[in-house]
Amino acid sequence: MDIPTLQKLVPLHGVPMAIEIAENWETVEQFQAKSDDLVISTYPKAGTTWASEIVDMIYAGGDLEKCCRDTIYNRVPYLEARIPGMPTGVEQLAVAPSPRLLKTHLPIHMMPNSFWEKNAKVIYVARNAKDVAVSYFFFHQIVKAMPDPGPWGVFLDNYMEGNVSYGSWYEHVKGWWEKRNDHNILYLFYEDMKEDPKREIRKMLHFLEKDMSDDIVEKIAYHTSFDIMKTNDMANYKTIPNELLDQSTTSFMRKGIAGDWKNHFTVAQNEKFDEEYKRKMSDTRLHFRSEI
Numbered sequence: 690m691d692i693p694t695l696q697k698l699v700p701l702h703g704v705p706m707a708i709e710i711a712e713n714w715e716t717v718e719q720f721q722a723k724s725d726d727l728v729i730s731t732y733p734k735a736g737t738t739w740a741s742e743i744v745d746m747i748y749a750g751g752d753l754e755k756c757c758r759d760t761i762y763n764r765v766p767y768l769e770a771r772i773p774g775m776p777t778g779v780e781q782l783a784v785a786p787s788p789r790l791l792k793t794h795l796p797i798h799m800m801p802n803s804f805w806e807k808n809a810k811v812i813y814v815a816r817n818a819k820d821v822a823v824s825y826f827f828f829h830q831i832v833k834a835m836p837d838p839g840p841w842g843v844f845l846d847n848y849m850e851g852n853v854s855y856g857s858w859y860e861h862v863k864g865w866w867e868k869r870n871d872h873n874i875l876y877l878f879y880e881d882m883k884e885d886p887k888r889e890i891r892k893m894l895h896f897l898e899k900d901m902s903d904d905i906v907e908k909i910a911y912h913t914s915f916d917i918m919k920t921n922d923m924a925n926y927k928t929i930p931n932e933l934l935d936q937s938t939t940s941f942m943r944k945g946i947a948g949d950w951k952n953h954f955t956v957a958q959n960e961k962f963d964e965e966y967k968r969k970m971s972d973t974r975l976h977f978r979s980e981i
């Protein structure tokens with residue numbers, strides 16, 4: 690087992706990215722998409738794993754056993770991933786049978802062109818900025834290779850500045866939102882998925898041109914609920930060794946709610962955040978709910 694070294698962030702197309710990804714960029718940029726690929730795209734911590742599990746269950750016709758064939762990170766490879774001692778996302782995808790499912794956290798301007806040339810479908814999941822900040826902070830603590838986030842207040846400032854891996858949440862959610870009608874993109878919200886998972890699963894089915902009975906939709910919603918996924922070792926990242934992902938203090942499947950930010954933001958942090966948010970979101974009609 691290669692013990693990971695602390696991840697260094699370097700600018701790539703104007704976005705702070707892990708040096709391992711930047712060094713491997715050519716192979717990602719030249720990735721050959723297929724027209725039947727399905728991409729799950731998110732800013733980190735917006736519900737990637739949840740959406741991935743739902744989509745894999747849809748592709749498996751609701752058959753849970755099929756979804757337990759492998760871990761979520763093998764069933765839905767991470768396009769730009771480059772983790773020492775493991776096959777890269779591009780290598781995994783090269784041998785994955787079609788139709789391929791894949792995930793990415795790339796801002797839209799960094800997506801390999803072939804996805805647009807092939808008109809591949811993308812499900813984008815967005816989550817409110819405050820809950821993402823909290824979730825990302827805890828994630829930095831459990832992923833051994835991630836940069837030290839420092840204390841919460843320091844991390845929050847860096848996050849607001851876009852000075853974290855994958856850069857600015859604002860640019861990410863707005864970038865994908867603005868282009869959603871130019872490409873084959875279904876734009877969903879984590880909070881909507883929490884509020885009514887079956888409704889959002891049906892949106893996915895419609896987008897994927899698939900039809901399923903209410904019973905199967907119910908089954909998918911049940912098996913992809915937070916409590917069930919938390920105990921499913923094929924979905925909860927428990928199979929990743931402690932040296933890479935240390936879940937002894939916080940689980941990857943941490944809380945899975947909308948509004949946990951209220952337990953972490955001070956009044957002053959919240960006021961500063963809201964002011965900044967207003968300014969940075971003044972040029973869009975994209976609207977988020979930070980509680981439901």
Ligand code: A3P
Pocket residue numbers: 731732733734735736737738739820823824825827913914915916918941942943944945946949
């Ligand atoms: P929290 O840290 O707020 O709990 P990603 O998969 O993009 O890394 O996102 C991880 C976040 O999604 C974590 O948020 C995790 O708990 C939450 N999550 C994962 N599966 C979920 C589910 N089935 N329902 C709700 N939230 C889920």
